[in-house]
Amino acid sequence: MNLLICERCGERADRPQVEPEAVIRCAHCGHRWPFLRLPLFCVTGPSGTGKSTVQRLLATELADRFVVLEQDVLWVAGLRDDGAEHRPFRSTWLRMAAMIHQSRRPVVLCGTVVPPELEPLPERALFERIDYLCLTCDPDVLAARLRGRPKWREWDEPRIAEMLDYAAWIDATAATMDPPMTLLDTTDVPVDETARAVARWLDERA
Structure with missing residues (x-):
């Protein structure tokens, strides 16, 4: 619909x-x-904090209660633009999530996004609210994770430095965003434990 x-x-x-x-x-x-005007749940955070890995675990575990989706599947040329907020990409995801909500299951969207990128969009009106859980990580560990990624992902040192700056900005501003983002540190936490923590966060809010 x-x-x-x-x-x-x-x-x-x-x-x-x-x-x-x-x-x-x-x-x-x-x-x-x-x-149906349901809440949308965003599991977000800088690249390398574990979002995609957690998404794979949650997609099966929460299948009876949520629809868990990976944001990057729509990161294609037709939805990209030159603006920093990638408005066509964000708007398309909100429209898709609202349509899925008509099947009576809330969407969990896993991908890098912050409230200023979604809250001003016209499609925000289709949701009761948007809750944000942001995965974080120690900067040295985060840099090591990004350096260990396959070459096709093109994580060179300038791009890693940019992501570390973004991660520091998230840590400093998450609590004052509108709405505020909940932080979850994944530095020394096994991925299955992180997935359980995310599932608890979702169940508390759904």
């Missing part, structure tokens, strides 16, 4: 017109229809 296409007249909107009590209004014909 594409929530941006009117179920009566078939016209398509550029942005959702969401009214109180989870009702969408068509800007063309005025038709109103209800939809």
